Amino acid sequence: MPDWIAVCDVDVIDxxxxxxxxxxxxxxxxxxxxxxxxxxxxxLCTHEKVxxxxxxxxxxxxxxxxHNGRFNYRTGAALRAPVCVNLSTYPARxxxxxxxxxx
Amino acid sequence: xxxxxxxxxxxxDYSLTGEDxxxxxEIGLANAEWYHSEVPRKxxxxxxxxxxxxxxxxTLLWFALLAGSAWGGIAFWGTWWxxxxxxxxxxxxxxxxxxxxxxxxxxxxFRTGWMNDVVYQIASFMVVRNPVSWRWSHARHHxxxxxxxxxxxxxxxxxxxxxxxxxxxxxxxxxxxxxKILARNSVGILSADxxxxxxxxxxxxxxxxxxxxxxxxxxxxxxAIGFRSWxxxxxxxxxxxxxxxxxxxxxxxxxxxxxxxxxxHRLNSRTVYMNPISQWIYWNMNYHVEHHMFxxxxxHALPKLHALIKHDLPEPNASILxxxxxxxxxxxxxxxxxxxxxxxxxxxxxxxxxxxxxxx
Numbered sequence: 001m002p003d004w005i006a007v008c009d010v011d012v013i014d015x016x017x018x019x020x021x022x023x024x025x026x027x028x029x030x031x032x033x034x035x036x037x038x039x040x041x042x043x044l045c046t047h048e049k050v051x052x053x054x055x056x057x058x059x060x061x062x063x064x065x066x067h068n069g070r071f072n073y074r075t076g077a078a079l080r081a082p083v084c085v086n087l088s089t090y091p092a093r094x095x096x097x098x099x100x101x102x103x
Numbered sequence: 104x105x106x107x108x109x110x111x112x113x114x115x116d117y118s119l120t121g122e123d124x125x126x127x128x129e130i131g132l133a134n135a136e137w138y139h140s141e142v143p144r145k146x147x148x149x150x151x152x153x154x155x156x157x158x159x160x161x162t163l164l165w166f167a168l169l170a171g172s173a174w175g176g177i178a179f180w181g182t183w184w185x186x187x188x189x190x191x192x193x194x195x196x197x198x199x200x201x202x203x204x205x206x207x208x209x210x211x212x213f214r215t216g217w218m219n220d221v222v223y224q225i226a227s228f229m230v231v232r233n234p235v236s237w238r239w240s241h242a243r244h245h246x247x248x249x250x251x252x253x254x255x256x257x258x259x260x261x262x263x264x265x266x267x268x269x270x271x272x273x274x275x276x277x278x279x280x281x282x283k284i285l286a287r288n289s290v291g292i293l294s295a296d297x298x299x300x301x302x303x304x305x306x307x308x309x310x311x312x313x314x315x316x317x318x319x320x321x322x323x324x325x326x327a328i329g330f331r332s333w334x335x336x337x338x339x340x341x342x343x344x345x346x347x348x349x350x351x352x353x354x355x356x357x358x359x360x361x362x363x364x365x366x367x368h369r370l371n372s373r374t375v376y377m378n379p380i381s382q383w384i385y386w387n388m389n390y391h392v393e394h395h396m397f398x399x400x401x402x403h404a405l406p407k408l409h410a411l412i413k414h415d416l417p418e419p420n421a422s423i424l425x426x427x428x429x430x431x432x433x434x435x436x437x438x439x440x441x442x443x444x445x446x447x448x449x450x451x452x453x454x455x456x457x458x459x460x461x462x463x
Contacts, residue, residue, distance in 0.1 A: 017148070048134055048246055056151040056399060065151075065399050067242045068210040080210065082242045084302055 004100045020053035029053050031073050038092035039073050040101040046085035115251050117260050119299040123252030132250050138367040138457035139396045140412040150404045153214035157403040169195045193346020200229035201350040202386035208238055211401040231281035231343050235309035239301045245398055249363050249371045259359035261441035263434050272351050274344035288313030353385045356426040360433030362444045367457040368395040374419040375426045392416055417447035
């Protein structure tokens with residue numbers, strides 16, 4: 001069973017924004033949607049190794065900062081070329097004022 | 104200050120499947136980590152925000168200028184009065200199309216996705232580029248900018264073919280090459296390079312798009328023959344020849360004469376201050392270092408980005424003419440010494456060039 005790992009205090013991530021989170025040799029992108037719900041995906045774009053945390057969150061999509069590939073960060077679905085492969089997503093929650101992800 | 108790379112000279116292989124490709128992958132130049140100036144996250148988020156307003160305004164103006172100049176060209180056909188109208192129409196068609204293709208391909212011109220896609224398709228047709236394959240080609244250009252064997256969009260290869268570079272301004276060679284590619288794609292053939300940067304799942308789309316473009320050109324020819332008139336050709340296709348000079352004038356100074364095989368856009372790209380008309384035609388791509396460092400910043404926010412990071416960049420060229428004064432001698436010298444490149448000095452406020460992988 002994957003562990004719940006604390007990422008940061010809730011208010012570290014703005015609404016409709018994303019941060020990079022490195023853990024156990026892997027990199028993740030952790031989001032807050034416009035209504036404050038946390039989400040987590042793999043940190044690198046599936047097109048090329050670009051950190052999604054440098055990209056722009058618009059509603060429920062994250063845009064890769066290099067090539068404009070877009071994913072739905074809630075589902076991981078690839079939405080726009082040049083990305084063709086979906087992102088892996090991970091459960092995320094808020095516990096005691098902190099965002100945790102299950103990895 | 105200029106620097107000549109002192110390593111051994113070798114014949115460059117700009118194909119995407121050759122020895123330089125293997126070498127770039129081997130030494131980590133392919134898909135590398137690039138230098139970028141520091142911009143606080145909150146500021147970058149603001150700069151990346153999309154807006155429909157500026158691009159709708161510019162696109163309406165573009166269409167109005169296209170329609171108005173086409174009207175004048177047709178109305179005064181047969182007299183000298185039609186010439187200025189065709190000159191304007193040519194630039195609106197054969198040069199503006201490039202910057203609209205570019206910005207809409209990045210998906211940054213408009214906030215609304217379908218608007219980017221519609222203008223991208225129209226502009227791709229005008230600039231005679233396959234809208235599918237060039238989307239992938241340009242993605243690679245941004246991943247591996249001027250990396251020999253990886254970047255499919257190197258305009259000034261070394262040693263330069265000076266005749267071709269000079270003839271580029273006339274538009275004919277590029278037009279012929281572009282139509283040949285579309286024709287080849289339309290019969291279902293993709294080159295080895297195209298197969299390298301376009302995923303296999305997209306190949307049928309590229310072939311279909313080429314067939315649509317070729318069909319429109321064929322209909323234009325049929326109309327010209329049917330009406331016994333040059334006007335259909337003056338309206339569709341030919342402006343890519345007689346109006347492309349501005350696209351070439353601004354496009355060729357983006358990278359020519361600068362470094363190859365580096366991972367710092369300040370070494371291989373050029374920011375040039377321009378007059379407002381050229382800047383409108385070019386949609387602010389004169390801020391080319393800034394665009395390559397942060398490609399998701401929309402064209403209308405590039406002047407603001409430039410103001411924020413210019414302390415970390417080489418001094419921009421003062422004008423288009425100034426950029427040519429720098430680029431032409433460098434390209435001429437590259438004809439004799441392919442390892443030469445023009446290296447711009449950095450201001451004292453800038454961080455040093457990232458040169459851990461420099462192979463000029």
